[in-house]
Amino acid sequence: MTPFMPASSDTPLVELRKVSLAYGSGPARMLALEDATLDIAKGEFIAVVGPSGCGKSTLMKLVTGLLPPSGGEVRVHGQPVKGPIRGVGMAFQAPTLMPWRTTRDNILLPLEVVEPHKRRFRANKAEYIERVEKLLASVGLGGFGDKFPWQLSGGMQQRSSLCRALVHEPEILMLDEPFGALDAFTREELWSVMQALWLEKRFTAVLVTHDLREAVYLADTVYVMSRRPGRIVKVSKIELPRPRTLETTFTAEFVDIVHDLRERIHMEHA
Amino acid sequence: MTDRQRSLLLVAMPWLAMAGLLLLWELACIVFDVPEILAPKPSRIFEVMVQRWDILLKFCLETLWTTAIGFVLAIGFGVLLGLAIGASPFIYSGLYPLLIAFNAVPKVAIVPILMIWLGVGALPAIITAFVISFFPIVVNVATGLATIEPEMRDVMRSLGASQWEILTKVGVPRAMPYLFASLKVAVTLAFIGSVISETVGGNRGIGFLMLSAGARNDSATTFAGLFAIAIMGILMYAACALVERRMTRWAFRGEIVG
Numbered sequence: 001m002t003p004f005m006p007a008s009s010d011t012p013l014v015e016l017r018k019v020s021l022a023y024g025s026g027p028a029r030m031l032a033l034e035d036a037t038l039d040i041a042k043g044e045f046i047a048v049v050g051p052s053g054c055g056k057s058t059l060m061k062l063v064t065g066l067l068p069p070s071g072g073e074v075r076v077h078g079q080p081v082k083g084p085i086r087g088v089g090m091a092f093q094a095p096t097l098m099p100w101r102t103t104r105d106n107i108l109l110p111l112e113v114v115e116p117h118k119r120r121f122r123a124n125k126a127e128y129i130e131r132v133e134k135l136l137a138s139v140g141l142g143g144f145g146d147k148f149p150w151q152l153s154g155g156m157q158q159r160s161s162l163c164r165a166l167v168h169e170p171e172i173l174m175l176d177e178p179f180g181a182l183d184a185f186t187r188e189e190l191w192s193v194m195q196a197l198w199l200e201k202r203f204t205a206v207l208v209t210h211d212l213r214e215a216v217y218l219a220d221t222v223y224v225m226s227r228r229p230g231r232i233v234k235v236s237k238i239e240l241p242r243p244r245t246l247e248t249t250f251t252a253e254f255v256d257i258v259h260d261l262r263e264r265i266h267m268e269h270a
Numbered sequence: 271m272t273d274r275q276r277s278l279l280l281v282a283m284p285w286l287a288m289a290g291l292l293l294l295w296e297l298a299c300i301v302f303d304v305p306e307i308l309a310p311k312p313s314r315i316f317e318v319m320v321q322r323w324d325i326l327l328k329f330c331l332e333t334l335w336t337t338a339i340g341f342v343l344a345i346g347f348g349v350l351l352g353l354a355i356g357a358s359p360f361i362y363s364g365l366y367p368l369l370i371a372f373n374a375v376p377k378v379a380i381v382p383i384l385m386i387w388l389g390v391g392a393l394p395a396i397i398t399a400f401v402i403s404f405f406p407i408v409v410n411v412a413t414g415l416a417t418i419e420p421e422m423r424d425v426m427r428s429l430g431a432s433q434w435e436i437l438t439k440v441g442v443p444r445a446m447p448y449l450f451a452s453l454k455v456a457v458t459l460a461f462i463g464s465v466i467s468e469t470v471g472g473n474r475g476i477g478f479l480m481l482s483a484g485a486r487n488d489s490a491t492t493f494a495g496l497f498a499i500a501i502m503g504i505l506m507y508a509a510c511a512l513v514e515r516r517m518t519r520w521a522f523r524g525e526i527v528g
């Protein structure tokens with residue numbers, strides 16, 4: 001049973017089949033996610049929205065294999081997921097950079113760990129550093145590579161964290177409220193940076209967010225989750241043309257979609 | 271008060287406090303006419319320190335030596351054990367209670383046993399210094415590892431990093447400030463260890479010097495030994511603090527200058 005078949009044909013990159021997850025055991029057992037079924041096509045950008053504590057972060061950890069499901073099945077490339085799938089890029093609400101590394105060295109980290117870069121890292125360091133500098137420049141951080149993360153502002157740290165998630169050109173990118181802690185201006189600027197990177201590299205992205213405008217701006221498909229235990233209660237295809245701009249967010253079409261989504265979420269709070 | 275005066279005063283404060291304390295001591299000795307055998311005047315103690323500096327230095331160096339060897343052993347062993355305990359929940363649950371029990375045993379109690387096994391000399395002092403100082407190192411290194419942010423771990427795991435890579439790229443650098451913080455404590459403990467061992471039974475070191483001077487009712491020399499220990503303690507502590515600043519500048523967010 002595949003209710004939400006994405007537009008592009010063949011097998012989807014990620015398949016979740018009736019996935020559920022419970023934390024704890026015995027009387028402390030708590031169902032966080034119930035019967036989640038969804039497909040993510042290669043190169044698709046999906047967003048997951050829903051009330052706080054409904055299991056969005058949990059869903060993300062299931063997709064990357066960081067958590068084993070309590071029930072159901074997660075498949076990536078048609079293979080059942082056992083243990084963390086390799087080479088995924090992740091960014092969280094907190095930047096989680098290493099304070100003992102410079103910004104540049106922080107962003108180099110995935111290249112020291114993920115094959116095939118790991119093998120070529122020592123011999124090709126100069127080339128990789130150049131790649132990092134390019135990426136830094138593309139998020140407006142050119143020339144800040146030598147600074148330590150604690151010498152950067154919150155927004156700059158968050159940009160660095162996005163660079164780290166992207167530098168090894170991952171097939172899958174996981175974003176858990178990466179813009180949540182930023183001011184409105186920086187946030188909207190980073191939406192456009194994110195979209196530009198996605199249009200260029202076409203990675204598959206899962207974005208968890210509280211911000212409906214953000215979800216509609218960035219995603220091809222928006223999933224709305226119910227209150228705990230989280231179930232998917234609405235799927236919304238966003239057909240707006242790309243590249244979307246801030247202007248797009250003021251069009252009637254955009255506002256209508258956001259409005260629909262908001263209404264569905266309000267039902268959860270009722 | 272200007273900023274310059276403020277910072278000067280901050281630097282001068284420890285010296286002023288020490289001078290005040292010594293002055294108080296000196297005055298108390300004079301006012302209450304304390305006999306030298308009970309508590310010699312600080313001026314008298316310094317006099318002895320100057321007169322007998324060669325002997326003091328010789329015994330001090332012996333103690334410094336045993337302390338340093340014991341301390342280095344404690345760092346090596348403590349770091350390895352701390353890494354193992356911090357990295358593996360099984361090693362943690364297996365060894366932690368044992369370590370606590372071991373740490374609760376007063377180390378004075380093991381010196382006589384060491385002497386039965388090893389005789390008198392440098393070895394019991396080295397081992398006492400080692401045994402007494404490795405515990406804080408183990409605990410701190412293990413804490414540094416065990417408190418890695420779960421998000422950092424998730425980032426590493428989803429990149430496909432092995433346990434070993436997580437340990438070397440995140441765990442070890444993260445544990446460094448914890449390690450250096452513990453070294454300051456551990457070096458003072460190592461001192462206590464070797465002096466205890468020299469005092470309980472030994473034929474060398476500043477502890478032995480104090481004991482034999484005490485037996486001859488030479489209080490001034492005993493107190494001179496005490497002062498010498500305090501000075502060495504401060505120097506070792508300062509050395510560790512200096513290394514700490516050099517090695518873990520990031521942990522202070524660059525705030526410490528100099």
Ligand SMILES: Nc1ncnc2c1ncn2[C@@H]1O[C@H](COP(=O)(O)OP(=O)(O)OP(=O)(O)O)[C@@H](O)[C@H]1O
Binds near residue numbers: 023032059228
């Ligand atoms: N490690 C854990 N142990 C036990 N319960 C957990 C754990 N992590 C999450 N939970 C519970 O599972 C539920 C879903 O958590 P999750 O973090 O997925 O929510 P979320 O949708 O990401 O919320 P938010 O929007 O606030 O980040 C919550 O009720 C939470 O209390």
Ligand SMILES: [Mg+2]
Binds near residue numbers: 058176
């Ligand atoms: Mg969350």
